[in-house]
Amino acid sequence: MAPLLQARDIAKSFGRTPALRGLSLTIDAGEVVAVTGPSGSGKSTLLHCLAGITRPDAGEVRFGDTRLDRLDEETRTRLRRDNFGVVLQFGHLVPELTAAENIALPLMFAGAERRAAHAAAVEWLGRVGAVECAHLRPGDLSGGQAQRVAVARALATEPSVIFADEPTGALDTIAGEQVLARLLDAVRSRGTTLVLVTHDNQVAAYADREVIVRDGRLAEPAEPYREPDATLPEATR
Numbered sequence: 001m002a003p004l005l006q007a008r009d010i011a012k013s014f015g016r017t018p019a020l021r022g023l024s025l026t027i028d029a030g031e032v033v034a035v036t037g038p039s040g041s042g043k044s045t046l047l048h049c050l051a052g053i054t055r056p057d058a059g060e061v062r063f064g065d066t067r068l069d070r071l072d073e074e075t076r077t078r079l080r081r082d083n084f085g086v087v088l089q090f091g092h093l094v095p096e097l098t099a100a101e102n103i104a105l106p107l108m109f110a111g112a113e114r115r116a117a118h119a120a121a122v123e124w125l126g127r128v129g130a131v132e133c134a135h136l137r138p139g140d141l142s143g144g145q146a147q148r149v150a151v152a153r154a155l156a157t158e159p160s161v162i163f164a165d166e167p168t169g170a171l172d173t174i175a176g177e178q179v180l181a182r183l184l185d186a187v188r189s190r191g192t193t194l195v196l197v198t199h200d201n202q203v204a205a206y207a208d209r210e211v212i213v214r215d216g217r218l219a220e221p222a223e224p225y226r227e228p229d230a231t232l233p234e235a236t237r
């Protein structure tokens with residue numbers, strides 16, 4: 001399968017603080033990849049580079065055949081809007097708009113007429129189990145409801161990749177599991193690629209693959225493959 005997202009040897013510093021120090025990662029279409037690692041190791045910076053939000057200081061980032069790191073701001077923004085969905089730790093919904101309007105907004109940016117966008121928004125709220133929230137404003141939603149709305153908003157434009165940065169990090173276990181289950185159901189049934197930053201091993205366990213970031217690089221697998229000890233009898237190897 002052709003890789004959908006590729007980072008090759010990317011580096012990024014903030015002032016004198018190196019966040020990424022030569023990291024390479026390839027993600028195939030339809031993969032669910034969990035990005036884990038210690039606090040401050042560079043997970044969010046990696047996500048932002050892959051999503052074309054941050055431009056790395058060095059290295060390459062590809063989405064399909066397109067070099068994201070070479071695009072100008074305007075083209076990158078358009079590409080992001082057409083292809084990527086983002087879910088952050090605290091939904092980042094527009095407080096003045098209802099849940100349905102929050103979801104309808106990106107659909108209208110993408111060219112949908114208001115009434116059709118609203119109907120689609122309500123349908124998406126149904127799919128994430130939050131249809132009762134349609135007319136509520138973010139201030140009246142629970143944390144779990146707000147994250148479901150944020151998930152619905154990210155999914156509604158039918159992006160090929162969803163980038164999620166600690167999407168359940170602010171929720172209790174049960175609410176977090178429900179949000180995650182809806183997100184995973186939706187991406188798996190549509191073949192959407194999901195890049196999920198999490199510090200939670202239980203969340204990472206739902207992914208097809210876990211990559212660990214340490215000090216701005218990918219860590220070696222925790223338990224690298226070891227050759228069986230040839231001096232032992234076969235049955236005990």
Ligand SMILES: Nc1ncnc2c1ncn2[C@@H]1O[C@H](COP(=O)(O)OP(=O)(O)OP(=O)(O)O)[C@@H](O)[C@H]1O
Binds near residue numbers: 019039041045
């Ligand atoms: N906008 C910024 N300005 C200055 N320093 C930054 C900025 N973003 C990240 N950094 C620094 O870069 C390093 C990596 O940060 P990053 O947020 O990518 O790590 P992380 O693994 O996602 O951390 P956490 O799990 O705590 O969210 C840290 O030292 C951080 O302080």
